[in-house]
Amino acid sequence: MRDHSNHIQISREETVAGLLEACHFTPRIEMVRLDQAFGRVLAKDVTARCTMPNVLTCRMDSIAVRWADFENGIPDTSSWVRGRNWQFANTGTAMPEGFDTAIVIEHVSVSADEQHVKVHAAPSAQFAGTSAVGSKMKRGDILAQAGDTITPDVAARIASGNIASVAAYAKPRIAFIPTGNELVPAGSAEVPLGKNVESNSLVVRGKVEAWGGEFMPFDIVPDNPQLIIEAVKSACACADIVVLNAGSSKGSEDWSVEQLEEIGTIICHQTNHGPGHHSSAAVVDGTPVVGISGPPFGASFTLGFYLLPLMNLFLGQSPEPRKIPVRLTKAFPAAGPMSGYSAGKVYAGEERPPEAVDGTQFFSVRMLDVNLTDEGALEATPVPGRPGSAATLSANALFMLESGLNAPKPEAGDIIWAELR
Numbered sequence: 052m053r054d055h056s057n058h059i060q061i062s063r064e065e066t067v068a069g070l071l072e073a074c075h076f077t078p079r080i081e082m083v084r085l086d087q088a089f090g091r092v093l094a095k096d097v098t099a100r101c102t103m104p105n106v107l108t109c110r111m112d113s114i115a116v117r118w119a120d121f122e123n124g125i126p127d128t129s130s131w132v133r134g135r136n137w138q139f140a141n142t143g144t145a146m147p148e149g150f151d152t153a154i155v156i157e158h159v160s161v162s163a164d165e166q167h168v169k170v171h172a173a174p175s176a177q178f179a180g181t182s183a184v185g186s187k188m189k190r191g192d193i194l195a196q197a198g199d200t201i202t203p204d205v206a207a208r209i210a211s212g213n214i215a216s217v218a219a220y221a222k223p224r225i226a227f228i229p230t231g232n233e234l235v236p237a238g239s240a241e242v243p244l245g246k247n248v249e250s251n252s253l254v255v256r257g258k259v260e261a262w263g264g265e266f267m268p269f270d271i272v273p274d275n276p277q278l279i280i281e282a283v284k285s286a287c288a289c290a291d292i293v294v295l296n297a298g299s300s301k302g303s304e305d306w307s308v309e310q311l312e313e314i315g316t317i318i319c320h321q322t323n324h325g326p327g328h329h330s331s332a333a334v335v336d337g338t339p340v341v342g343i344s345g346p347p348f349g350a351s352f353t354l355g356f357y358l359l360p361l362m363n364l365f366l367g368q369s370p371e372p373r374k375i376p377v378r379l380t381k382a383f384p385a386a387g388p389m390s391g392y393s394a395g396k397v398y399a400g401e402e403r404p405p406e407a408v409d410g411t412q413f414f415s416v417r418m419l420d421v422n423l424t425d426e427g428a429l430e431a432t433p434v435p436g437r438p439g440s441a442a443t444l445s446a447n448a449l450f451m452l453e454s455g456l457n458a459p460k461p462e463a464g465d466i467i468w469a470e471l472r
């Protein structure tokens with residue numbers, strides 16, 4: 052049984068700062084073919100390898116003419132010959148040799164045999180209706196910058212500079228270690244009595260892949276200190292970031308933090324929010340290890356709190372959480388048991404006393420439905436129900452509500468900063 056008297060309880064922000072400070076990522080950079088680079092992040096500026104257009108080009112579907120013929124207005128074109136005095140020129144194609152100006156086809160009558168033209172509007176200047184050499188890009192121009200995500204449009208712009216592959220940050224490799232004697236993989240014929248189905252690896256995989264990482268699943272590790280150490284050590288040897296799951300609390304079989312303490316440096320054992328109170332952070336052999344609690348809901352959103360900033364750092368992105376101002380439609384329901392506020396309450400034996408008291412700021416994580424109103428404003432409605440209930444799964448944002456009698460209590464109509472999930 053472990054000694055819980057020395058828990059390092061720090062805030063979410065201090066935990067993230069501690070993790071970021073302890074990590075000395077040397078970003079890995081690799082060349083990626085553009086057609087396989089969607090969603091990847093550029094590690095270097097990309098400069099054009101060509102000048103475009105590389106000849107004088109027609110801007111619209113037109114006829115090409117010589118400006119010299121129009122200096123005094125529209126000339127008599129009755130004796131004009133196609134190919135000598137004019138020629139068809141279409142959008143985006145090179146101007147025919149010897150022609151410098153274009154008139155859109157709507158201002159021209161073309162004879163049935165397409166050899167003669169009558170012009171109804173004169174061009175305004177030499178080169179009118181054309182695009183100059185280099186007007187789209189010049190060799191050496193920056194087409195996209197380090198840190199840009201490669202969207203389809205960015206990829207297409209880069210490709211138009213005659214580039215087929217780019218230097219992108221390698222996907223951070225995220226090892227996930229589920230722990231627990233009671234866990235069995237999903238899909239077995241039946242769940243043996245007393246066992247539980249392992250589902251957090253799916254949550255981690257989905258988020259890691261959506262956030263631009265490579266998921267490295269580990270087998271379920273029993274609640275055995277030595278096996279946990281072996282799994283963490285081997286994960287740290289091959290991954291950029293390790294997520295260690297469950298065994299984070301105070302049970303007789305909860306070994307995770309104790310073992311991290313033995314083989315690495317603990318940054319945080321408990322944080323200042325619930326759910327997710329038992330999140331932890333450590334560094335083992337130079338690799339950051341994020342410990343998340345077992346119950347799936349807390350495990351899910353704490354990945355956003357602690358894993359995402361590290362992945363973003365690795366990918367050259369800001370590790371700051373994405374928050375947006377929203378108008379609250381109603382006050383949050385009264386604080387739940389995770390609020391950390393006690394006020395002299397006498398507890399029954401089965402009730403967990405709050406661990407964040409005596410002036411420690413504590414936050415209860417509340418789920419929100421953020422919607423766009425007909426007027427185009429963003430409105431947030433607190434999602435009722437226990438964290439992890441079906442209703443809260445579809446919540447698209449969250450808010451860290453400070454608990455305690457003197458904490459600010461946002462009311463209906465207040466603007467709060469919601470965090471997108």
Ligand SMILES: Nc1nc2c(c(=O)[nH]1)N[C@H]1C(S)=C(S)[C@@H](COP(=O)(O)OP(=O)(O)OC[C@H]3O[C@@H](n4cnc5c(N)ncnc54)[C@H](O)[C@@H]3O)O[C@H]1N2
Nearest residue numbers: 229231247248249250251297298299300301305344345346
């Ligand atoms: N006396 C106290 N008991 C508990 C406290 C406390 O402060 N005092 N905290 C509670 C809170 S809050 C949480 S959260 C949990 C933390 O539990 P652990 O992280 O130690 O996780 P386990 O005990 O191993 O498992 C809890 C629960 O989660 C299920 N689980 C675990 N891993 C997975 C997975 N990969 N996929 C799906 N489900 C998983 C596990 O089977 C258990 O049902 O402790 C409370 N207790």
Ligand code: MOO
Nearest residue numbers: 326327328329349
């Ligand atoms: O660690 Mo628990 O997730 O606070 O609910």
